[in-house]
Amino acid sequence: MKGSWNKHTFLMGALILTLLLFLPAASAFIAPQTPQTPQIPQTGQRWDERFKILALKRAQIILEDRRQKYERMKDLFEKQLVSRENFEKAEADYHTARVAYQEAMLNVVFDRPHVTILKAIKYQTPEGQKRVKLTLKNSSGGSFELEQLEFLQKEDPSLTAGLDLSKLTNVYVSLKSEGSIISEPYEARIPVLPNNGKANVDFLLLKDVDNVVVSINYADKLDEKQIYLQKDASANIVTMNSSQFSQEANLEGEATYDLMLERFTSESNIFKLKVINLPKQVSYEFVDTETSARLSQVKFTEGVTSKKLSLTLHLPKRADEQIVIDKKMEFYALVLDPREAEDLSAKEGHNFTKEEVEEIKGGVVELELIPKGVGKIEVEAVSLYHEIDPGKELNMEVTVRNTGTRRLDNITLKTDLPYRWKSKIEPDVIPSLMPEKEKVVNIAFYPPEDVGVGDYESKLKTEAIADNRPVETEDKTIRVHVKAKANILGSTLLVLFLVGLVVGIVVFGIRLSRR
Incomplete structure (x- = not known):
């Protein structure tokens, strides 16, 4: 009995001694270490996506190691072989490794999403509106292969729950110029743009430009690119537009229209310039705004898609049945390919209707011109120099003539007299005077009784209105010589x-x- 007790005592002591020797090493082995999480690059550093994927794999290995240690520690804690402090430390290390893994995963997935602009085509609708069609592509898959990240969801699907690596959502697009949005709608929304997927966005240009800034907002990232718009060659036309489509011009004057030509074709490089429905009395010329050269045709060299020209009209001196003052004249400026221009030349002098103009294949812009009459006035006299005796009055006649092309209204004549002189004008106001008409006006000058011998000057001023605008006139100077009294004896x-x-x-x- 005593030997048996000694044997059990010896076995128990050996077991306790073994546990005492083994537990420190086991604790050191089981206790989780602080996870070494992959370093995230600081701002300004650029990591290749391959290294980011390696960092993600490393974070996954650390996470797996911490999970195993956590599960072993949990089992020992349930058997009361380790303290609560060691168990909670293992649990905290596991969750830290889990967060580090998620951070590395997000760094790979969302660090460099990219949307590519494949096409930006400017075109014109039949109504004359300028529009831009954008083609965008989600090129995020170009920075890494999603198939290589399948291991993300193998071990713990909860780690990637809620993450969809196959698409971008809520992509916002707008067009800008000089800092302002010039597109309608101001901002277009693409709800979903799948990886390697394409989307088309169509905008109305509120400002006619050839260069725009495409602003794309996605994944909390603003990406702006300045691009030169392509021209839609499928329309096979050259368009013509003018911001000064309606003007007024005086007879015997000029009217100049600015013209913008845009090429939407890949065929002929040379185009003819013509004007139709303009009276023959009105001459015209196309001028290159850069060289001031007169043109009858334009050539688009390689790479050139737009040109600026001006159309200058020269009005005749007189109005007639076709050119009526204050009556609008409508005509058209055209840019045509040589074949269409040749067909149009066969109809020289024909007055085209709007329906016929719409059938013309080419660039067409409708222009307006309102002829305005010019108010001009002349005052004439047989002589502006007179001699009188002291105490005598001077009577003279002047002729007021309308030499312009518009009726003159409220013609008023006034005199600027020497000191103490007086005058009388009949009539002093002419209500109206038609072009090429004249009116005789009588003017009497009354010097003072004690006027001295010598020369005196008086100015005759004329005022008139034409089309509610004052007419420029020239003052006339009348010189009067007062002779000395004769000594008869x-x-x-x-x-x-x-x-x-x-x-x-x-x-x-x-x-x-x-x-």
Whole structure:
């Protein structure tokens, strides 16, 4: 009995000794270490996607190791072989490794999503609207292969719950120029853009430009690219537009229209310029705004898709049945390929209807011109220099003539007189005067009674209105010379003296000859 007790005692002591020696090493082995999470690059650093995937795999290995240690520690804790402190530490390390793994995974998936602009085509609708069609592609799959990340969901699907690596959602697109949005709608939304998928967005241009900034907002990232718009060659036309489509011009004057030509074709490089429905009395010319050269045709060289020209009209001096003052004239400027221009030349002088103009294959812009008459006035007199005796008045006539092309209204004549002089004008107001008509006006000048001998000047001013606008006039200067009073007695004595002197000389000469 005693031997048996000693044997059990010896076995128990050996077991306790073995546990005492084994537990520290086991604790060190079981206790989880602080996970070494992959380092995330700082701002400005650029990691290749391959290294990010390696960092993700490393985080997965660490997570798996921490999970196993956590499960072993949990089992030992349930058997009361480890303390609660060691168990909670293992649990915390496991959750830390889990978070580090998710962080590395998100760094791979969402660090560099990318949307590519495949096409940006500018085109014109039959109504004349300028539009842009964008084709976008989700190129995020280009930075890593999603198939290589299948291991993300193998071990613990909860880690990637709620994450869809196959698409971008809520992609917002707009077009800008000089910092302002120039597209309608102002911002277009693409709800879902699958990986490697494409989407088309169509905008109306609120401002006609050739360069735009495409602004794309996705995945909390704003991506802006300045691009040159392609022209839709499928329309096979050259368009023509003018911002100054309606103008007024005086007869014998000019009107200039700015023209913008845009090429939407890949065929002919040379195009003819023409004007139709314009009266023959009005001459015109197309001018290159850069070189000031007169043009009858334009050529688009390689890479050139737009040109700026001007159309200048020269109006005749007089109005007629076709050119009526204040009546709108509608005409069309055209840019055509040579074949269409040749067909149109066969109809020279024909007045095209709007329906016929719509059938013309080419760039067409409708323009308007409103002829305006010019108000001109002339004041004429037989002479502007007069002589009067002291105390006498001066009466003269002036002729007021309308030499312009518009009726003159409220013609008023006024005089600017020397001190104490007076005048009378009849009539002093002419209500209206038609072109090429004239009116005689009488003007009387009254000098003061004690006016001195000398020269005096008086200005005749004329004011008139044409089309509610003042007409420029030129003042006339009238010069008056006041003669000195004649001395009759002195003049008589002088004459008698001279006559007597002459008679005396004659008599003396006769007597001298007789001797």
